[in-house]
Amino acid sequence: MSKTQSNPRERPSETAKKGLRAKSGEETAEISATAPIRAQEFDPHFKHEVSKTHGGEKLKQCFQCGTCTSDCPIARFSDSYRPRTLIRMTLLGLKDRVLTSETLWLCAACFTCTDRCPQDVEVASVIRILRNTAVEKGYMPQIFKELGSSILETGVAYRIPDLRLKKRAQIGLPPLPKGNPEAMTKLAKATGFSKLLKRGEQA
């Protein structure tokens, strides 16, 4: 396995940071998670929006017990990532603060929080909704642009080099199934995915 091979999953976090910026001038800049909360920050309707989305239905049942943060594998090693805090900001309506939060992108989607929540809040799904909403607003880490464009062009998330395909044949593995870029483009158009991806690239 060649070390110089570009593995998108091993990209340094700087790229991620670079990507996480909205179109200039369109959105407020990132608000520090610890900054005092000002009156104009509140969007009380936000929680209703989120709970109307698939996976967010139970959001408002949260009683802030901290189980999600306590059992989050990432939170145990991160100084900033706290799933409960993301839920809290959503419930309070601190929309810009939560959508521009860099920690939003630290969820590993292991679903431990979802499985253990005593109030059946699908924490990981709420975070996915927040991420989807952030992307709509133009915030998206670089890695997802790469994964997304690869899927559109090849059908799969990683571009598999020819060398590897040849090696498969050598060791007697059957050839890989074909991708269908044409179908991918159609689906991406229908779901609005291609638009989101373009927005991310412009940013």
Next chain:
Amino acid sequence: MTAPEKNAKTTPKPTRFLLFLGCAIPYRVSSYEISTRKVLQQLGIELVEMPEYNCCGLPIDPVNHSMTLTLAARNLCLAEQQGLSIIALCPGCAGTLRKVNKKLKENKELKEEINGYLKATGLEFKGTIEAKHVLQLLVEDVGLEKIKASVKTPLTRLKVSEHAGCHVTRPADSVDFENPEDPQALKDLVEATGAEYVEYVDKLACCGAPIAGVNDRIPLQLTKEKLTHIRNAGAHAMVTVCPFCHMMFDTNQPRIERLFNETLRIPVLHYPQLLGLAMGFSPEELALKALRVDATQIVSRISGKEDAS
């Protein structure tokens, strides 16, 4: 005897499945594919190649949930055309396909929405097949008894830990396999090889792989902690059933050792490799060489060439 009871007793378990390779396995983890093919063939499972497929959709779920659902549904549609259920080696793929399959079967509105997107490609989700992870196939369709019977060299001298990966069982509601807080499948499968199963602290914790593109430090720390616990628990080796977990534990292990100044040297096998060894396949047949952490020591331990002190 009522009709359904009769059916349950007489219908044989299916033995033909479509193999869903996903993105990561052909990209870097062929050893998992090679060993799985070997082992399943021996156990009488016929794997049919998919004529065409695409990414399961999970990697871009943070960008657009609808696209994820649609990508997964498209794979399910392609399988429906073949009339075969899907076996995925990657728990991320398996979990996503299972979840979407279940949700679309249960939620008519959602099904209509996704079918609306799929229309452009002439496909329609009907909900006629199942999707499973290979681990679930092994315990549910092959069965532990058959696996035990296939073992030629019980690995009695080996102490083995495991990390099954979150998506094999989580989120419990949609994956609908076994209790994620007290999983038994991989434990039973390790014990079926004759190896001694080793428990360790925080066994159920995630390896962190999914955020590796956004943050490197945390996944490495997580994996390091788990490896340390496994080493302290006295395991000779560990097994995984996920290409991403495997990259964290195996591919990244030397990096972890350097970064944290630790000596770990824990061979990380794909479970089918461990079972394959017990079945009598050679290390070459199982592509053991492709592992980053050298596994020759455990091969000699199994064959009794090395003193097991």
Next chain:
Amino acid sequence: MTEEKPRIGVFVCHCGLNIAGVIDVKDLTDYARSLPDVFFAKDNRYTCADPGQDEIRKAIKENKLNRVVVAACSPRMHEPTFRKTCAEADLNPFFFEMANIREFSSWCHPSTPEEATEKAKEIVRMAVAKARLLQPLKEIEVPVTNKALVIGGGIAGINSALDLAEMGFKVYLLEKTESIGGHMAQLDKTFPTLDCSICIEGPKMVDVGRHSNIEIISYADLISVSGYVGNFKVKIKKKPRYIIADNCTGCGECRDVCPIEYPNEWDVNMGVRKAISVPFEQAVPLVYSINLDHCIECYKCVDSCGARQAINFDQEPEEIELDVGAIIVATGFDIYMPYDDPLYGYGKYDNVITALEFERLILAAGPTGGKVIRASDGKKPHSVAFIQCVGSRNLKKYEYCSGFCCMYALKNAILLKEKYKEDVEVYVLYMDMRTPFKGYEEFYRRARDLGVTFIRGRASHIIEDSQTKNLNIRAEDMTLGQPIELPAEMVVLCTAAVPKTDAGDLARILSISRDANGFFMESHPKLKPIDTPVDGIFVAGACQAPKDIPYSVSQGSGAAARAATILSKDKWKIEPIVAEVTPELCRNTRVKCGICADRCPYGSIEAIENQPAKVVTAMCHGCGTCVAECPADAIIQKHFTDEQIFAQIEEALKKNPEGKILGLLCNWCCYAGADLAGTSRFEYPPLIRPIRVMCSGRVDRDFVLEAFRRGAGMVMIGACHLPYDCHYISGNLRMKARMDALAPMLEKLGLSPHRFRVEYVSAAEGLKYAELMKEMAEKLDELGPEKIKAENAKLKPILDRMLAKKRPQKAQSSK
């Protein structure tokens, strides 16, 4: 029954200007007089005042009136008044009917006086139509057995038994285990006073044992209960103790010689007891038992007992029968044992225990002599963490708050601190600290003052160090917003209080219901918290929901007082508005039906195979659900018969039916909500013609069909909110199931969906009712009379056919 021709008197009330200010009272009175069978009509300023009532009494006598209609306010206001007035004039009070023209017309339609008068006329006409068909009813009386059964000898049951006995009633106190005392006898100290639990409960237990009016039936199970209020027949099975109770002096010499020990369940299996023993020293009755599962039959006990001859190895279970007039259920709760939660490691980690086990550890008379020690090494822990809400407030386990765990955790924390001072660090991990009653918040401060550390955050997961057997608790410290790993040498799980495992069996035996969590259901959550839906059966203590000691004691006494309202009488009166089966019509004689018995919220109907169903009148609450459910129309609800309601529907829809809404409103919620809309003077369009039923469960499909057959623009059923507001437990749910099936059928037949509706309006939702009326009027307007007429014309032949079996007799009854 009187079959004399109806002679109806109508009295129209001005209510000062409350009615007369809007409605043309003279015109209305003249109109009433013109109605068939009306022999007398008069208006007066205040009908409810003495002169008004005099006038009614006089008119009854002078004009030989045999039916009276008062057109005034809501029957919920003055129906009892005028029933009494009638009775005083020797007219059966159930020959009275009220036309609600104030709340339902003058008050809610003040700006359209002509339409209000028109509506009032129709309301009066509906009332007259019903009055014409009224039947005299007599109050029913049953005899009362002046004895009580109390089930469960915990602190609630003990108080019930003592209070009833002190009032002079004979009480049977049934206890499942060998001794009364319940959970309280297992506890060390009690909050917030730190009294020793058994020191305060023990004397009460002794009082019970000694009281001449109380008979303790311990180590016995309830087998069956039949009968009804005042007259219950109870079967009890006594388990064999292998000891003749009368001969046992409780000296304990047998125990001293017994060689066999086994884990004592009463000690949460932490201590042991002998194969012949009592579970604890203070047991009442102090009668020994032999556990044959452990006894090796060495007969040493027989020898030591000697001449007393109290031991009998041949003892058999014994069944006894009792007659009682009232029953108090005080069966208490169980403690959730979290074996099924791998995250806390209970049963796997030695030093993780439940709070009840902790009580036995710290209790001086407990198995360790009051030393708090670890199971792993017998050493005293230097840090103890209490984890709250284990199983409680968790949708995956028990949704509710167990109520007293915060307080007992505080108590245990304080006891530890007082006992070991700075030698032990005490932590409480909690989500919300709940200390609402007298002296409780002060107790919380005392714990803080003693140095107990409170961590706000739910403990999500415990990890054991395999070497030291110490524990690491994972939580988020919410106040810091950081995940923490808290080290502790012992963890105490404050687990949920859950329904007794046999609560379901008991509910079946007693025909009482259980709530969603499995606790016994009270008759009304606010106003009848001790009653059950079955008259004569009451609940007390934690079998109804988790409760602490003072609350259980109060409820025990409360239940005794409630039971005494029955026991203190020789005869018990029952409302005559009940259901009655016409045996000839009942299908159960021919086919296996029993639908009525199945749907009755009170289990008051018996449907024995091949026999006509029978309503046990004393158990019937008169909701009428069975009447609506009966497929053969074989059941009648007195005072709310099909005939009467059909007559009201006919009158309501005589003129311009497509412009009207026919309302079928339940007495307790929607009718009361409509009253409130009037009282609040919320104005709405005068389109509804309301018919009162006691419960929406009474609303037969045929009522809806008949209304549409007669051309109604809309039909609305007004019910109590789902799921629990119904005053007859589940009448609204039954109605909903019925109408959920009817609605799609009507739509299929071409009825626009908005024309038939089921609405839930509470007694407090006057505004909602008024808004609803406005919205429905708009819809009616949108649809337009032509469309409605066309739909109805299409429906009519089908409905004619469907209602054919009911038609003939109904048609005759109108003029």
